[in-house]
Amino acid sequence: MTPEVIPLGTASAIPTRDRHLAATALRRDGAMLLFDCGEGTQMQLVRAGLKRTKLEAIFITHFHGDHFYGLMGLLSTLALLERTEPLTVVGPERIEAIVRTLPGLANDWLPYEARFVEVPEDFEHEIVYDTDAFFVEARPVAHRIFTMGFRYEEKPRPGSLNVAQANALGVTDFAHYRALKVGEAVTLESGATVRPEQVIGPARPGSVFAYVMDTRPCENGVALARHADLLYHEATFGEAYAQNARDTGHSTACEAAEIAKAAGAKRLLLGHFSARYDDVAPLAEEAQAIFRNTEAAVELARYPLHPAPVPVD
Numbered sequence: 001m002t003p004e005v006i007p008l009g010t011a012s013a014i015p016t017r018d019r020h021l022a023a024t025a026l027r028r029d030g031a032m033l034l035f036d037c038g039e040g041t042q043m044q045l046v047r048a049g050l051k052r053t054k055l056e057a058i059f060i061t062h063f064h065g066d067h068f069y070g071l072m073g074l075l076s077t078l079a080l081l082e083r084t085e086p087l088t089v090v091g092p093e094r095i096e097a098i099v100r101t102l103p104g105l106a107n108d109w110l111p112y113e114a115r116f117v118e119v120p121e122d123f124e125h126e127i128v129y130d131t132d133a134f135f136v137e138a139r140p141v142a143h144r145i146f147t148m149g150f151r152y153e154e155k156p157r158p159g160s161l162n163v164a165q166a167n168a169l170g171v172t173d174f175a176h177y178r179a180l181k182v183g184e185a186v187t188l189e190s191g192a193t194v195r196p197e198q199v200i201g202p203a204r205p206g207s208v209f210a211y212v213m214d215t216r217p218c219e220n221g222v223a224l225a226r227h228a229d230l231l232y233h234e235a236t237f238g239e240a241y242a243q244n245a246r247d248t249g250h251s252t253a254c255e256a257a258e259i260a261k262a263a264g265a266k267r268l269l270l271g272h273f274s275a276r277y278d279d280v281a282p283l284a285e286e287a288q289a290i291f292r293n294t295e296a297a298v299e300l301a302r303y304p305l306h307p308a309p310v311p312v313d
């Protein structure tokens with residue numbers, strides 16, 4: 001399946017009637033990642049029709065409650081669901097001690113293994129999660145307290161076999177197709193040798209998703225979003241409240257658009273909206289003047305993550 005990004009909460013600081021606290025799911029091939037876990041996230045997962053049992057790793061950007069307080073409830077629910085597979089939790093240093101303090105979340109109480117990956121405050125950048133198919137990189141961003149942004153990047157997939165070309169060279173055997181696909185040369189009955197590069201196309205790049213929450217515009221925001229297929233950047237305020245953004249360590253919609261533009265991202269989603277906005281359409285409009293392919297994130301909507309053509313901007 002094409003991976004998809006599902007915003008679960010687009011509020012900042014305090015939830016409103018229509019907006020929930022920060023959390024975003026990324027669904028791919030039967031597995032799920034979660035970026036931030038504000039209070040109420042587990043209910044939003046249910047409303048989104050996402051199976052909590054598929055959760056594989058959770059990435060917490062920082063210790064402000066609106067990004068973090070839903071983690072304990074979710075871990076507890078996974079225990080009640082009798083999860084046995086391990087779960088990875090990536091977050092700032094001390095996250096394990098903080099979570100384990102709660103009765104019910106101590107080491108020997110959970111029926112599954114919670115694997116904590118703690119990132120120290122003085123780090124520069126680090127691969128915090130790595131699989132055969134993708135990895136997640138973290139970089140520090142510029143908020144009031146230590147905060148990380150994350151970049152999900154799929155590893156390139158092998159190019160596809162050009163069957164017509166292979167046939168033309170005399171390859172008709174499935175065992176030979178398989179060998180060529182894994183990069184092995186094959187020798188035909190005729191004695192001729194066919195090498196993979198003769199019949200396999202170039203490697204196909206994987207898709208990239210950048211999650212850049214609570215931060216002032218910063219260089220690491222650009223690095224995380226470099227050529228991303230989708231950048232989800234915080235836009236707590238519009239231009240009229242640019243001073244509030246500066247004072248509180250947040251970004252405006254226009255600043256998020258500048259980051260998307262500088263990074264050569266293909267698509268920008270705005271979120272983490274201040275409770276002062278009932279309607280966030282004007283924020284998206286402000287950003288579109290700088291980076292056209294911008295939308296305000298809609299909770300529970302699904303944003304497919306596939307390499308898209310670079311927009312003309």
Ligand SMILES: [Zn+2]
Pocket residue numbers: 012013022064066067214272
């Ligand atoms: Zn926040």
Ligand SMILES: [Zn+2]
Pocket residue numbers: 062064143214
């Ligand atoms: Zn914050």
